[in-house]
Amino acid sequence: MDPIIEGIIQAVNLILTGDPEVVSITALSLFVSIFGTLIACVWSIPVAVALALRSFHGKRILKGLFNAMIGVPTVALGLYLYLLLSRAGPLGYFQLLYTPYAIMIGQSVLVTPIIVSFATGALESVDPDLRTLARTLGASDLQTYSVVLGEAFWGVVLAIMAAFNRAFAELGVAMMLGGNIRYLTRVLTTAISLETARGEIALSIALSFILLGVVMSLSVAINLARKSSQ
Amino acid sequence: MTPHVETVGITKDYDSLRALDRVSIAAHLGQVTTIVGVNGSGKTTLLKILGGLDTPSAGRVLIEGHEPIPAQLRTHCTMVFQRSVMLRSSVHNNVAYGLKINGIPSQEISSRVKSALALVNLDGFEKRHARQLSSGEQQRVAMARALALEREVLLVDEPTANLDPANAMIIEQAIKDSARSRAVLVSTHNLPQARRLSQRVIHLYKGRVVEEGEASRFFTNPSDERTKLFIDGELQF
DSSP states (O other), X not given: OOHHHHHHHHHHHHHHTTOHHHHHHHHXXXXXXXXXXXXXXXXXXXXXXXXXXXXXXXXHHHHHHXXXXXXXXXXXXXXHHHHHHSTTSTTGGGOOTTSHHHHHHHHHHHHHHHHHHHHHHHHHTSOTHHHHHHHHTTOOHHHHHHHHHHHTHHHHHHHHHHHHHHHHHOOHHIIIIITTOTTXXXXXXXXXXXXXXXXOHHHHHHHHHHHHHHHHHHHHHHHHHHHHHO | OOOSEEEEEEEEEETTEEEEEEEOOEEOTTEEEEEEOOTTXXXXXXXXXXXXXXXXXXXXXXETTBOOOHHHHTTTEEEEOSSOOOOSSBHHHHHHHHHHHTTOOHHHHHHHHHHHHHHTXXXXXXXXXXXXXXXXXXXXXXXXXXXXXXXXXXXXXXXXXXXXXXXHHHHHHHHHHHTTSSEEEEEESOHHHHHHHOSEEEEEETTEEEEEEEHHHHHHSOOSHHHHHHHTTXXXX
């Protein structure tokens, strides 16, 4: 039998039988990527609100910087964060390197420009007269931002989804900060890379199916929710 | 009688352009004051400053003789814009929004929304999606939203600029009714409308007040040459 077809059959079998290693890798991947993205939201959305709705010196430069950082190579980012988190680095005291938290931190930094840039675009596309309306009805600055965020809700959700997809599918940060340690920091992308190198095609294919399945299911779910809300 | 709202020497500059030049006007409770003028004469800028949505380069806005900061001005005034903007929600939520953020109790919100919608002949529209209404109906929702707040100063910018006569008539009636308990300032370049609505008329030209007075005298016996030309439809900008 063709080794690829054989690999696909074995992959389906691994997924359907709930192979413990496949489950562990998938669960860890989801855990670090979900929390990495959510942590990034904590600072990225307020930054996006400021960039879209406030006027200040250097705003255009800052926006350009975030746009440029979207394409930062994950290996380069992984290297810089490795230097920060390594025992000799400034944050070495916390002993985070080669833990899931290190991957989470790395992914949150990685996706920050995506959330900031896309959410800024979504907020800027909201009719500016809406802010004037909110103010004339007595809204405070915070209430005005909340109205604009509400209008740009799905645009911001898409920004967060794009960020999650990027975190979930990236390899460099997870490899350099997590170290691909079995049952501890091995995530889908690092496992696919390792198993392919070892010739374990079936496991690689199974993991890639899950990777693609999660990314596509999330996109479909978000689009369905968006359509049903309109 | 002390005016309820007045401007004293308001000037507004945008870079090299002077949009308003030492404008002093007054409006009283129980009256509709109309600000007329050609496009670009500064009517909207003046209303925005009165509503605390823009700050003057010089001059003051007074409410009952006192000078509030712009944020406080917004607790006295509310504005209806030429182009109505609807929140992505129901008619009820659009009208209720201003009441909610101003801390009005929820049981009072429902009754105020209902009364405000009745003033613009939109009874029964509460559950309709605001953005799916016609532009005339949306403008009526915008008027109801402002009226529900029960501010003592209502600023209305070109309220019927793009509306059919039926919707315009409803808006005009709501403006007249609301003036019983408010000072209402309406900007328009529609002279028949100004004649129908107002007790006082102010003519703005190139950012300056060129004529001001009782509506009856303003239209029949204007003293300024530019106002005469404006009324005759011959004023060049």
